[in-house]
Amino acid sequence: MEQSSSFSFSRARGVALSAALLLMAAFAYHKLLQSSVEAHHEQIRQAVREHCRYMTGKQIHQLSQDDYSDKFQACDNFTVKSTQVAGGLYDPVIVKITLERSADFPLDEDVFIFKSAAMNFHFLSGLSALMSGRWELNYYNTYSVLTFNGSL
DSSP states (O other): OOOOOSOOHHHHHHHHHHHHHHHHHHHHHHHHHHHHHHHOHHHHHHHHHHHHHHHHHTTTTTSOHHHHHHHHHHTTOOEEEEEEEEOSSSSOOEEEEEEEOOTTOSOSOSEEEEEBSOOSSHHHHHHHHHHHOOOOBOTTOOOOHHHHHHOO
16 A cells, blocks of 8 residues: 655755745845945934934023024034945834944944834835935934834
8 A cells, every 4th residue: 555745855955945945035135225325325323413403402491592502503413334224024114324423423323233113914014115215313312322223
């Protein structure tokens, strides 16, 4: 009597090939996201600038008018050292921005992690931003390095 088994080498090879192709596509998509974000340097600067202004604006009642004005204007005094991208498949696109410190930059941080402002259908939102070149980041909130490293 002949016994059939559900395992076959051709099926296992097909599954392994499909997994490898999917993994390669995910890495290629991530590289495209990274290069697109790096190419849109001014939008990255705008996110840091607007976050700085937002955080400075929270201190409006604690500072004199001149101090507030000086801090608000100093939000333009920074240089972006590097940007890294995570997420985009199952999570929203997350951008980690590292700054070269300036003496008069009003915030104490030099690493900012922002999520994409588009929060629906993460893969499609990332693909849309990739195609249009419009990287809108939610500059009201920053996130932890753990969130950045854990996003897929």
